[in-house]
Every structure is written in structure tokens, then in C-alpha cells.
Amino acid sequence: MKTKLLPLVAVISLAAAGSVQAHSSVEAKGDIMAEGTSAYVVDSWGRIVRDNENRCVRSIDWSKDTAIAKCEGWEEPKPAPVVAPAPAPAPEPEPIVEKPAPVAPPKFIAHFNFDMFDIKTADIPELNTFADYMNRECTCKIAITGHTDSAGSEAYNQKLSQERAQEVAGYLANHGVVTDRMIVTGAGETNPVADNSTKEGRALNRRVEVEIVK
Known part of the structure; x- marks a missing residue:
């Protein structure tokens, strides 16, 4: 087979x-x-x-x-435990800085040449600062008062002091200050701050004072 x-x-x-x-x-x-x-x-x-x-x-x-x-027969090594990273610290809130209360500027005084009501160039920066303060920080009113020395008649000096005050008020109005917030007056020669018998004293008396009124 x-x-x-x-x-x-x-x-x-x-x-x-x-x-x-x-x-x-x-x-x-x-x-x-x-x-x-x-x-x-x-x-x-x-x-x-x-x-x-x-x-x-x-x-x-x-x-x-x-x-x-x-x-x-050794024990198998265990894998190292996975450690989760620590959470990032929360950002600290920024400190709240309170804005200081605005401080009213001191009384502003503009001086004028004899028998003139034109604002001097040297007074322009301070007028600008005052206008900025009024527009940004203050809702108050201001008194604008014009003065003269004693040269000339009382009537003429009254008119001249009023013109000086109006000149300053017009400048502030042109720089944003509302006219309703301004009290404009002329005091003539009635309120001197220096001796009118000297040239230096008369120069100090030819002025416009601008101050905040409550």
C-alpha cells in the first residue's frame, strides 16, 4: 500500500x-x-x-x-505621581487712588499800564491757568474787580476800572468760562493797595483782582 x-x-x-x-x-x-x-x-x-x-x-x-x-522578584518601580502645577496667584487688584480735591488757585491779580486796559502779555499764562481751573475743577463763581491809581478824576477812574475788569472777563469768556459765573465790577480809585504818591505804588494800584466767591 x-x-x-x-x-x-x-x-x-x-x-x-x-x-x-x-x-x-x-x-x-x-x-x-x-x-x-x-x-x-x-x-x-x-x-x-x-x-x-x-x-x-x-x-x-x-x-x-x-x-x-x-x-x-523585585517590585516594579511605580511611576512618579503627576503633580499638577500650582495655580498662578490671582493678580492683586490695583489700589484705588482717590483723586485729591482740587485746590482753588490763589487770587489772581493782573496789572495794567497807565491809562490802559489792555492785558499785559506777562499775565496771559496765569489767566490761562485760571480759566482751565474754572472749566475743569470748579463750578463756583468768580468776582472780577477793576482798580486804578488816583491820577485823573474819580469818574474817569471809575470808567477805566470797569473797562479793565471787562477786558479780563472777556478773555476768560473766550477761553470757556461762562459769563453767568462772573461778577464784574469797577472800584475806581477807592481801594488802593499801595501809596499813590509814588510811581511804584501807583503801578500796583492799576490792577484787576480775580477771586473765587462761594
């Missing part, structure tokens, strides 16, 4: 299937694979060889650095 021979391809296929089944069954028993280490004796399947007491058989290349913890 003749024995039928299986084709060579079939034989190889059966052998490979058997090998895979055997390999899978070996791994299923909990064998430790070498995974490239040379610290232990390895069989043809890449498994670490065990002795009769089921211990991994070490090779001459074994050291603590190359040892496998599972083989040696």
Missing part, C-alpha cells in the same frame, strides 16, 4: 501553525521574554530559561543594572 506524501508547502504550513500554537501556549504560562537583554540565558523562542525552582537563569552579563525586576 502506497503512502501518500503531503505537498511540501502543506507540511511547512502545519509546522508553522504548530509552532505558533506552542509559542502562544508558552507565553500564556507566564514566561518572561528576554526582549533584547543578555543578562539571562534565553531559549530559541526568546524566552528566559528557568531552573527547577522556576528562577531565571542568569548569564555572565547579569548585573543589577541589566536585571529584569520580574525575574528577580
